[in-house]
Amino acid sequence: MDFGFLSEYWSxxxxxxxxxxxxxxxxVLFGTILGIGFALMRISKIGILRFIASVYIEIIRGTxxxxxxxxxxxxxxxxxxxxxxxxxxxxxxxxxxxxxMAEVFRAGINAIDKGQNEAxxxxxxxxxxxxxxxxxxxxxxNMLPAIGNEFxxxxxxxxxxxTIGIAELMYNARTVASKTFIPFxxxxxxxxxxxxxxxxxxxxxxxxxxxxxxQ
Amino acid sequence: xxxxxxxxxxxxxHEILKGINADISKGEVIxxxxxxxSGKSTFLRCLNRLEEPTSGELRFENQLITGKQRDLNHIRxxxxxxxxxxxxxxxxxxxxxxxxxxxxxxxxxxxxxDAQALSLLASVGLADKRDAYPASLSGGQKQxxxxxxxxxxxxxxxxxxxxxxALDPEMVGEVLDVxxxxxxxxxxxxxxxxxxxxxxxxxxxxxxxxxGRIIEEGTPQEVFxxxxxxxxxxxxxxxxx
Numbered sequence: 001m002d003f004g005f006l007s008e009y010w011s012x013x014x015x016x017x018x019x020x021x022x023x024x025x026x027x028v029l030f031g032t033i034l035g036i037g038f039a040l041m042r043i044s045k046i047g048i049l050r051f052i053a054s055v056y057i058e059i060i061r062g063t064x065x066x067x068x069x070x071x072x073x074x075x076x077x078x079x080x081x082x083x084x085x086x087x088x089x090x091x092x093x094x095x096x097x098x099x100x101m102a103e104v105f106r107a108g109i110n111a112i113d114k115g116q117n118e119a120x121x122x123x124x125x126x127x128x129x130x131x132x133x134x135x136x137x138x139x140x141x142n143m144l145p146a147i148g149n150e151f152x153x154x155x156x157x158x159x160x161x162x163t164i165g166i167a168e169l170m171y172n173a174r175t176v177a178s179k180t181f182i183p184f185x186x187x188x189x190x191x192x193x194x195x196x197x198x199x200x201x202x203x204x205x206x207x208x209x210x211x212x213x214x215q
Numbered sequence: 216x217x218x219x220x221x222x223x224x225x226x227x228x229h230e231i232l233k234g235i236n237a238d239i240s241k242g243e244v245i246x247x248x249x250x251x252x253s254g255k256s257t258f259l260r261c262l263n264r265l266e267e268p269t270s271g272e273l274r275f276e277n278q279l280i281t282g283k284q285r286d287l288n289h290i291r292x293x294x295x296x297x298x299x300x301x302x303x304x305x306x307x308x309x310x311x312x313x314x315x316x317x318x319x320x321x322x323x324x325x326x327x328x329d330a331q332a333l334s335l336l337a338s339v340g341l342a343d344k345r346d347a348y349p350a351s352l353s354g355g356q357k358q359x360x361x362x363x364x365x366x367x368x369x370x371x372x373x374x375x376x377x378x379x380x381a382l383d384p385e386m387v388g389e390v391l392d393v394x395x396x397x398x399x400x401x402x403x404x405x406x407x408x409x410x411x412x413x414x415x416x417x418x419x420x421x422x423x424x425x426x427g428r429i430i431e432e433g434t435p436q437e438v439f440x441x442x443x444x445x446x447x448x449x450x451x452x453x454x455x456x
Contacts, residue, residue: 011318094231111301113302115298115300115302116302116304118298118302119296119298119302119303119304119361120296121265121266121288121291122263122291122295122298122365123291123292123295123315123316123320123364124288124290124291124292124293124316124320124366124368125288125304125316125319125366126288128427129246129319133319134304137306138304138306141306173321215274
């Protein structure tokens with residue numbers, strides 16, 4: 001293998017990785033916020049909210065992300081809605097991670113003993129306060145491994161948005177391959193960069209987990 | 216202080232409470248006894264509406280608290296509750312457990328809430344555990360903290376749902392002692408328990424429940440020494456050996 005091309009094209013990989021990180025960061029951030037919302041809807045007492053959340057989660061999980069990306073970027077132009085590639089990428093990653101996060105949060109919230117909520121309510125706290133101060137902090141701790149898993153999935157899945165022309169890591173690797181007529185090594189380089197990102201992330205989450213469980 | 220009229224509670228077709236009537240006066244210690252499945256815990260949990268009554272009327276300090284209730288949270292602030300399983304918040308220290316509700320609901324400052332909590336912890340004999348997490352405490356200690364946590368909201372009534380049933384025998388005494396002290400201070404208390412000796416010693420009035428009804432009520436002497444109802448006699452003959 002010859003990685004000599006890197007001396008000339010390394011910046012394609014760093015710029016691509018930076019964009020991948022941005023996409024993943026926003027996807028995870030908005031996905032988490034929306035995911036908590038959908039999780040709360042799924043455990044709500046109000047039937048219509050539960051129904052909406054279930055339909056959303058089933059549809060998003062039951063359709064390929066690549067199709068979703070194309071619908072958002074190409075399909076929506078039919079209705080006069082034009083998102084930039086970057087925006088489309090973030091939207092696709094967000095709606096996906098929201099669906100998976102919702103299930104993680106729902107399971108995490110359900111795993112907390114009902115007595116915790118009852119104790120909070122018996123003190124006079126509202127449902128929202130009980131969630132915020134009692135249920136979610138405990139659920140979050142239990143869910144950390146699953147959340148970390150989801151972060152890693154998002155980083156990897158963000159490579160799919162290369163298909164709508166976002167110059168993230170995967171897109172740039174292929175650009176380098178076509179410029180240099182080297183088909184193989186640029187992909188290995190991209191894989192290595194993805195691996196470094198997910199590996200560091202999983203180590204950081206492991207540290208956080210240990211720190212929380214030490215309490 | 217608490218007025219209960221024809222309180223009923225059903226799960227599906229199964230009726231747990233079949234019309235409960237009771238009046239609880241200020242400063243009174245009511246002990247509810249009865250076989251398991253008699254509905255005594257459900258009755259207690261209906262009083263602060265952790266269980267939603269199916270029908271009937273509840274009044275607390277002359278305020279109707281059944282039906283659509285907007286300030287249920289305010290009412291609960293004045294009704295402390297202690298659970299069989301303690302339900303301390305495991306992600307918080309003892310001090311945080313006790314101060315959380317006063318700080319968030321009564322908007323007490325940290326120093327004021329801490330001072331109040333420390334005096335409560337001292338009164339249950341656990342001031343030295345202020346920075347401990349619940350996982351490091353024994354069952355008896357947890358329950359005493361849970362009592363302090365409920366008292367921190369300065370409730371006008373305390374509800375106890377089998378507070379010693381999950382404890383090892385050697386820890387029952389320390390929790391009952393705290394409850395006796397509280398009763399002696401004039402706290403209004405409703406206690407569901409299997410501790411007959413305690414019921415007799417501390418109760419002003421004993422309610423015997425069976426199959427969703429109050430079968431017999433009276434002073435501890437009346438109920439324990441001269442029960443009138445056959446079911447009360449049968450129950451007492453089983454538990455007072």
